[in-house]
Amino acid sequence: MKIGIIGAGNIGGNLTRRLTALGHEVSVANSRGPHTLTQLAAETGATPVAVTEAARGAEVVVVTIPLNAVPGLPAGVLDGAADGLVVIDTNNYYPQQRDGRIAGIEDEGLTESRWIERQIGHPVVKAFNGTYAQDILDRPLPAGDPARTALPVAGDDEVAKAKIRALIDELGFDTVDAGGIDDSWRQQPDTPVYGLRAGVAEVTKALAEADPERPAAFRG
Numbered sequence: 625m626k627i628g629i630i631g632a633g634n635i636g637g638n639l640t641r642r643l644t645a646l647g648h649e650v651s652v653a654n655s656r657g658p659h660t661l662t663q664l665a666a667e668t669g670a671t672p673v674a675v676t677e678a679a680r681g682a683e684v685v686v687v688t689i690p691l692n693a694v695p696g697l698p699a700g701v702l703d704g705a706a707d708g709l710v711v712i713d714t715n716n717y718y719p720q721q722r723d724g725r726i727a728g729i730e731d732e733g734l735t736e737s738r739w740i741e742r743q744i745g746h747p748v749v750k751a752f753n754g755t756y757a758q759d760i761l762d763r764p765l766p767a768g769d770p771a772r773t774a775l776p777v778a779g780d781d782e783v784a785k786a787k788i789r790a791l792i793d794e795l796g797f798d799t800v801d802a803g804g805i806d807d808s809w810r811q812q813p814d815t816p817v818y819g820l821r822a823g824v825a826e827v828t829k830a831l832a833e834a835d836p837e838r839p840a841a842f843r844g
């Protein structure tokens with residue numbers, strides 16, 4: 625599959641490593657330009673590109689940058705993608721440490737992913753947001769292994785969500801359907817499932833136990 629990755633940090637870098645290892649054709653972009661990604665490219669075989677080129681021809685685009693950088697992505701950043709593009713959103717809102725206060729999330733009560741959809745003008749599938757970046761490299765296991773980690777995946781489009789769940793299975797993780805984007809508060813920071821390293825049953829239970837109230841530590 626042709627996959628574009630916007631963000632080459634902890635998560636974007638490790639997704640680049642694993643997805644190229646699986647044989648996917650990965651284009652990867654950061655904020656400073658492709659000349660700063662030569663090492664990652666040499667290591668993985670991914671193609672370093674400008675952010676405006678990351679989505680070109682891609683079936684899947686991963687947006688994995690600090691949440692407060694999302695509104696600054698260039699207009700038309702997803703133009704030129706393949707038909708049926710699915711966008712994965714891995715991002716989290718850290719108002720006190722990183723992102724500052726975002727009114728759409730705090731005052732309108734939008735989930736973080738719904739807010740991101742409005743910024744980029746495209747639906748998203750929320751995945752990996754509660755996954756430690758290093759676990760993407762360290763914890764893949766074959767399907768059926770009782771120790772396999774499960775990741776929650778939320779999205780409104782069932783076809784898009786199924787596609788991303790299949791990709792995550794290929795990456796070595798089970799998934800749990802966490803509902804639509806309006807339900808995705810269940811996997812935001814400080815919820816029981818956030819950072820949980822467990823299988824399908826425990827992840828399902830943790831999603832059910834989430835509290836819809838935004839925790840004080842994650843209010844701006």
Ligand SMILES: NC(=O)c1ccc[n+]([C@@H]2O[C@H](COP(=O)([O-])OP(=O)(O)OC[C@H]3O[C@@H](n4cnc5c(N)ncnc54)[C@H](OP(=O)(O)O)[C@@H]3O)[C@@H](O)[C@H]2O)c1
Nearest residue numbers: 631632633634635654655656688689691693715716753757
């Ligand atoms: N770290 C984790 O374990 C983890 C786990 C789950 C979810 N997340 C979430 O996933 C997102 C990414 O986290 P991370 O830890 O991977 O971040 P990170 O290590 O800080 O990397 C951020 C990346 O985004 C790039 N970037 C920033 N602004 C950009 C822009 N305008 N256009 C293109 N690229 C841009 C940066 O490029 P430059 O270096 O060139 O500026 C860098 O490659 C965050 O929202 C985070 O909350 C992180």
